[in-house]
Each structure stands twice: as C-alpha cells, then as structure tokens.
Amino acid sequence: MAIWTLAVEGPSDEAVVAAVLRANGHDVxxxxxxxxxxxxxxxxxxxxxxAMHAPWLIVRDLDQDAACAAELLAAKQPGGHPGCxxxxxxxxxxxxxxxxxxxxxxxxxxxxxPRDVESLEDxxxxxxxxxxxxxxxxxxxxxxxxxxRSIGPGYVDQVRTFCASRWRPDVAARxxxxxxxxxxxxxxxxx
Amino acid sequence: MQIRRLRLENWKNFxxxxxxxxxxxxxxxxxxxxxxxxxxxxxxxxxxxxPGAGGLQAAVANERRQGISQIRSLHARAxxxxxxEVEIGDAETTNWTYRLEIAGGxxxxxxxxxxxxxxxxxxxxRPNANDRDDAALLGQTHLEQLSANGRFRPLAEFLxxxxxxxxxxxxxxxxxxxxxxxxxxxxxxxxxxxxxxPTKTRESRLRAIEKAMRVAVPSLAQLEQxxxxxxxxxxxxxxxxxxxxxxxxxxxxxxxxxxxxxxxxWILMEDQAPLLLEEPELSLNGAIVREIPRMLHAxxxxxxxxxxxxxxxxxxxxxRGIALEEILMVTPVRxxxxxxxxxxxxxxxxxxxxxxxxAEAVLPHTEPGAMKQQPLPFTA
Numbered sequence: 001m002a003i004w005t006l007a008v009e010g011p012s013d014e015a016v017v018a019a020v021l022r023a024n025g026h027d028v029x030x031x032x033x034x035x036x037x038x039x040x041x042x043x044x045x046x047x048x049x050x051a052m053h054a055p056w057l058i059v060r061d062l063d064q065d066a067a068c069a070a071e072l073l074a075a076k077q078p079g080g081h082p083g084c085x086x087x088x089x090x091x092x093x094x095x096x097x098x099x100x101x102x103x104x105x106x107x108x109x110x111x112x113x114p115r116d117v118e119s120l121e122d123x124x125x126x127x128x129x130x131x132x133x134x135x136x137x138x139x140x141x142x143x144x145x146x147x148x149r150s151i152g153p154g155y156v157d158q159v160r161t162f163c164a165s166r167w168r169p170d171v172a173a174r175x176x177x178x179x180x181x182x183x184x185x186x187x188x189x190x191x
Numbered sequence: 192m193q194i195r196r197l198r199l200e201n202w203k204n205f206x207x208x209x210x211x212x213x214x215x216x217x218x219x220x221x222x223x224x225x226x227x228x229x230x231x232x233x234x235x236x237x238x239x240x241x242p243g244a245g246g247l248q249a250a251v252a253n254e255r256r257q258g259i260s261q262i263r264s265l266h267a268r269a270x271x272x273x274x275x276e277v278e279i280g281d282a283e284t285t286n287w288t289y290r291l292e293i294a295g296g297x298x299x300x301x302x303x304x305x306x307x308x309x310x311x312x313x314x315x316x317r318p319n320a321n322d323r324d325d326a327a328l329l330g331q332t333h334l335e336q337l338s339a340n341g342r343f344r345p346l347a348e349f350l351x352x353x354x355x356x357x358x359x360x361x362x363x364x365x366x367x368x369x370x371x372x373x374x375x376x377x378x379x380x381x382x383x384x385x386x387x388x389p390t391k392t393r394e395s396r397l398r399a400i401e402k403a404m405r406v407a408v409p410s411l412a413q414l415e416q417x418x419x420x421x422x423x424x425x426x427x428x429x430x431x432x433x434x435x436x437x438x439x440x441x442x443x444x445x446x447x448x449x450x451x452x453x454x455x456x457w458i459l460m461e462d463q464a465p466l467l468l469e470e471p472e473l474s475l476n477g478a479i480v481r482e483i484p485r486m487l488h489a490x491x492x493x494x495x496x497x498x499x500x501x502x503x504x505x506x507x508x509x510x511r512g513i514a515l516e517e518i519l520m521v522t523p524v525r526x527x528x529x530x531x532x533x534x535x536x537x538x539x540x541x542x543x544x545x546x547x548x549x550a551e552a553v554l555p556h557t558e559p560g561a562m563k564q565q566p567l568p569f570t571a
Contacts, residue, residue: 010511011481034481035509036548141492147213147514148534148543153488155512160406 001025002189007032007047007058009040012159013092017059019163020179023170024186026055037061044076044085051084055189058084059182061091064121069178083185089178094123096162097130098172098179105162106143107136117176128152192349193497194233194465195285200274201267203228204527211532213517214282215487217508218501220521220557225528226501229521230355230467231255232275233499236289237353239334246335251293251300259295266526270294272303279349286310287346291332302329307343314342352464358451358471381454382442384461385416386424400456403486407479408449417441426453447474452486459490465497472504480506484513508550515543518553 004021008014011034018028032047033040040060047058066072069087076085088095094117096102103110108130120126128151131143142154173180199208204225218226238250256262263273276290292304302322307315315333322328333339340347358381385393397414404411413429428445430438442450455471472480484507487498502508508518515534522529533539533553542552 036546038546138492142488145512145514147516148540149514149549150511150543150546153215153512154485154492156510157485157489 001027002055003027003029004055004057005030005032005050007040007043007056008034009037009060010034010156012156013059013061015156015160015163016092016095016167017057019167020169020182021057021186023168024183026186026189037063041076045079048079048081048084051081056081056084057086057182057186059086059088059092062087062089063091086182086185087178089118089176090120091123093127094118094120095169095172095176095179096159096167097123097127098175099168100171101166101168102162105139105158105166106130107134107139118178124151192279192281192286192464193495194277195280196276196278197229197233198274198276198290199229199232201264201271202232202273202275203262203264204266204523205229205530206264206266206527208530210519210530211516212497212499212519213514214491214495214497215484215517216497216499217484217513217518218499218521219503219508219518219553220528221523222503224521224523224557226521227469229519229530230469230499230501233277233353233465234355234467235275236277236291236350237355239291239332240347240350240353242337242351244335247293247302247332248299248330259293259300263295264527279346287343287349289334289343289346289350291334296330298330300330302332305332305334307333307346309343309346349464352462353467354458354462354464355467355469356455356458357469358454381457382424382426385426385457386418396457396460399460399490400453403456403489404449404452407452407482407486411449412438414453448476448479451475452479456486456490459487459496459498460494463494463496465499468498468500470501470503472502472507477506480504481509483507484510488512505550505554508553509548511548513549515539515549515552518549520553520556522557 004026006014006017006028008017008031014031014034021028033043037060040058044058047056050056062069062072066075069089072087073085097113098117100110100113103113112130112133114120114126117123128144131139134140139158141152142158143152145152169179169183173183193214194212196211197208199205202208205228208229218229220226235250235256238244238253239247244250250256251262252258259273272292272294274290274292276288278285279287279289286309288308290304290306291302293300294303295301302317305315305317306313317333318329334347334350388396393416397416401411401414410430411428412431415427417425417427419425425441427439427441430440451474459466471483491498516532518533520531520533539552539556543549
C-alpha cells in the first residue's frame with residue numbers, strides 16, 4: 001500500500017481519485033489544488049517536480065482545452081516525473097457514468113446511460129442532464145444547477161457518497177480508456 | 192415560509208435597499224460596509240414581533256440600536272421616516288407583505304405607517320380612525336399586539352421566530368462565567384437547549400450532526416448528551432484514535448472549531464424560521480470552511496430553512512454550488528452603502544460563466560481598492 005499525494009481541480013475529483021486508489025489497496029494523503037483547473041495549471045511544474053520524490057497523481061479534465069490528452073500535456077510542458085499527470089477525457093464525470101451502477105444512483109433507466117463515455121463532448125453536462133430525468137427529487141435538487149451556478153448545491157456530496165459506496169472503478173475502466181490507464185499506472189506502483 | 196424581498200429606507204448606513212432574497216443568502220462586503228446592519232433590519236422585525244420583548248419601543252431603544260436618531264441613516268434627510276418592508280411567502284410566490292415606517296416623537300418611536308397585505312388584500316393600514324382619536328396608539332405596532340394582530344397572526348408568529356446567531360465558543364463552553372439571562376444569540380444556552388430536547392429528537396439530530404461532520408472532523412465517531420454528578424448537562428464525543436478505547440471528550444475539551452460546527456448544525460435543525468448567521472468561518476480551518484455551504488444545504492434539505500450568512504471568507508464562497516442569486520454584495524458608495532444581488536452584475540456573471548469560482552468573481556469587488564475605481568461601461 002502506498003499513500004499518494006494528489007493535485008486535483010476540485011473536491012468531487014478528489015473523491016473519484018480516492019476511490020480508484022482505495023479500490024487498488026492504496027490511500028490518499030495530502031491533497032493539493034481544489035481551486036479549479038487554472039490554479040492547477042499554474043502549479044503544474046512544481047507538482048511534477050515534487051512527484052519525483054513520492055507517489056503523486058495530478059488529475060485534470062481535458063475539457064475542450066485540446067484535441068487529445070497528449071496535445072494538452074505538450075502544451076503545459078510540466079517536466080519532472082512523466083507519469084504523474086493523468087488526464088480524464090473529457091471530464092472525470094465520464095468515469096462515473098462508465099459504471100452501470102450510476103443509473104441506480106441517478107435514479108434513471110440503465111438504457112439512458114451513454115454507450116461511449118470517452119466520446120462525450122461534456123460528460124458533466126451529460127450527468128446533470130441524466131439527473132434532470134431522475135425519479136428522485138433529492139437527486140434533482142442536489143445535482144441540477146438552478147439559477148446562476150455551475151453545479152447543484154449538493155453535487156459534491158452526491159459524488160462523494162456514490163464514490164465511497166457503489167462506484168466500481170474496475171467495472172468502469174472497461175468502458176473508459178483514460179480511467180483504465182490511470183488504474184494501470186496505480187497498479188504498477190509497488191509499495 | 193421565507194423572506195422573499197427586503198426593502199429598506201434610511202436604515203443605518205443604507206439610504207435605500209430593494210433586494211430579492213433566496214432561501215440561502217451570503218452577504219459579502221468590506222469591513223464596516225453594513226453587513227451586520229442589513230441583518231439587523233431583519234432581526235429588528237423579529238424583536239418587534241416576539242411576545243414579551245417590549246415591541247416597538249424596546250426594539251428601537253435597545254443597546255444595539257439606541258433610538259431613532261441612531262438608526263436613521265446619516266445620509267437621510269432630517270425627519271424622513273425609516274422604512275422596513277418584507278415580502279414573505281414560499282420559494283415561488285409572495286403571500287404576505289409587511290411594511291413599517293417609523294419616525295421619532297417626543298416619547299420615542301412613532302408609527303408613521305403600518306401596512307399588512309395578504310394575497311393582495313389589505314389587512315391593515317395605519318394610521319386609521321382609532322389612531323387619529325388617540326395618537327398614543329401610534330407608540331405601538333399592531334404586529335406586537337396579540338389583541339390587534341389576529342387577522343395576520345401567521346405573519347406575526349413567523350417574524351417572531353427569526354433568530355440571530357453569532358456563536359462564541361467560550362460562551363458555549365462556560366456559560367456560568369457570563370451573566371446572560373434567557374435565550375441569547377451568543378450560544379451560552381446551547382447545552383441547556385440540547386438537554387431539554389426530547390430524547391428521540393435529540394438522538395436523531397445528533398446522528399445527523401455526526402454524519403454531516405464526517406468530512407470536517409473525520410475522527411469524531413459518536414456524539415451523546417450526558418449529565419455530570421452535579422446534574423449539569425454536557426455534550427460528549429468519542430474520537431476514533433490510534434489507541435483503542437481512548438477518546439471520549441466533552442465540550443470543554445472540543446476544539447473551538449468543532450464546538451462551533453456542532454452548535455451551528457444543531458441550531459440549523461431546531462426551527463424552520465429564518466436564521467441570521469454572522470461569520471460562521473471564525474476559528475475554522477479553510478478546508479472545513481469550504482464545506483460550510485454544503486453542510487447548510489444538507490442540514491436544511493429535509494426541513495427547509497432560510498439562512499442569511501455574513502462572511503469574509505473566500506474559502507466559503509469557493510463552492511461552485513453557490514448561485515450568484517444567493518450572493519448579496521454590500522459596498523460603500525458616496526451616500527452610505529448599496530446592496531446588489533451578484534447575479535445582476537454582468538461582469539460578475541461573465542466571470543462565472545467562464546469557469547471562475549463565485550469567490551474569485553465576487554470578492555475582488557469588495558476589497559477596499561475596488562471602491563475607488565470608476566466602473567467601466569459594460570456592453571453585453
């Protein structure tokens with residue numbers, strides 16, 4: 001078992017990455033970032049250098065910032081430890097939707113889940129739109145943003161609860177290449 | 192029920208305020224801009240309506256307000272009335288409107304106008320014929336009188352339950368050292384309130400607090416209420432520890448932050464009338480402050496409760512689940528202060544839509560330097 005240091009965009013990403021690590025017998029130590037991707041990008045070089053000395057993971061959404069993960073990495077030029085930066089295509093929500101258990105969590109029919117999560121233009125938007133069709137009033141109230149906000153007021157708590165209880169990273173990895181690469185990277189690390 | 196709109200004229204440092212309030216409101220602004228004064232206007236209505244609190248005269252003359260001349264805005268024209276008006280209803284519709292205009296008289300405050308509307312019908316409009324026969328009647332509002340507020344009793348009862356909270360950990364811990372009588376906003380009667388709650392309700396609230404605090408204080412495993420040998424109530428918590436069976440502590444040993452969080456969550460679940468909360472971030476770690484908006488949401492999900500929070504904390508406002516409609520920006524201008532809903536500022540909206548957090552979009556506007564700047568014309 002290794003204790004990993006993380007740098008992530010926000011608290012929901014932290015919950016997802018922690019679940020991946022725990023499913024593979026590891027755990028989370030210090031968590032950096034959590035102030036959005038611009039903040040993360042600004043510190044990328046420092047994080048990558050620190051990763052030479054201990055197990056680190058820097059997880060960032062690709063969003064629409066580049067055509068592919070390699071292009072984004074090249075543009076940010078982190079230097080330092082090459083394997084520590086993992087890019088979710090296009091957002092980490094795709095990894096959640098890749099597990100069929102997400103249908104029960106969101107209170108929607110499994111047939112409504114996207115077939116190919118890696119090709120979604122905006123996985124977070126896809127997740128929110130599924131929540132709009134939920135049978136559960138709590139899911140709608142927590143996840144769907146109303147007024148001028150980007151996520152619902154209980155979004156992070158919902159993601160945390162799902163990640164800590166029902167989400168199965170290994171099942172999800174079968175349908176998400178970027179998650180599968182992360183898991184291979186985590187497993188390659190011997191404690 | 193919640194307060195849907197607040198209008199003020201000549202109240203302390205506000206010449207004029209007219210803002211929509213959502214069920215969760217975050218008040219931001221530099222020091223001395225008037226965040227507490229805005230909360231105090233709502234608190235004033237609670238003081239007016241609370242049975243036995245002394246009504247209009249006591250609410251105007253108490254030590255926080257010290258009479259009409261102290262309440263009336265410095266920027267108001269002499270003798271102009273102080274106006275406090277609220278619209279009350281559910282999230283979608285207004286059912287009640289209460290408007291009070293007060294002026295100064297020889298014997299304290301005088302009702303210049305008092306108006307109550309319910310679903311568009313006028314229930315009360317003073318001064319009326321009785322007031323003209325006996326001018327002394329204008330020394331009291333009808334809101335404060337059980338014999339006069341029968342037609343709008345639900346409104347009076349709602350306003351009377353407004354509560355204000357500025358938790359001070361030292362008072363929570365050692366109330367006996369401070370001479371405070373009855374219910375007070377600083378939290379000194381918190382432990383007694385927990386002890387006086389029926390067992391079943393108390394247990395379910397303590398379980399909910401344990402759950403809500405799992406992120407903030409992961410080592411806190413269990414909370415329970417006990418009495419010591421002298422019969423004094425205490426709250427104790429079991430902290431999971433590397434040493435088994437070590438770890439029961441009571442509130443005297445809790446950290447300030449832990450105690451504030453417990454008291455805050457408890458009080459959130461006590462009632463469903465509006466709660467006015469001053470700077471809940473005090474003595475809490477930044478990472479925990481970032482959890483406060485989510486805790487407020489979770490604690491009021493089953494039993495909705497309107498919460499008005501004043502804050503200076505960028506951590507608190509970093510939560511992307513906060514809507515710009517929930518943020519009120521209080522900023523000093525030449526004549527006192529103004530209050531704006533952040534969602535009504537096009538520049539702030541543009542930042543949020545570009546992925547910037549509410550904190551980064553709003554807080555720079557409340558820093559001292561920002562007020563000197565001339566606003567640039569914005570073209571949408």
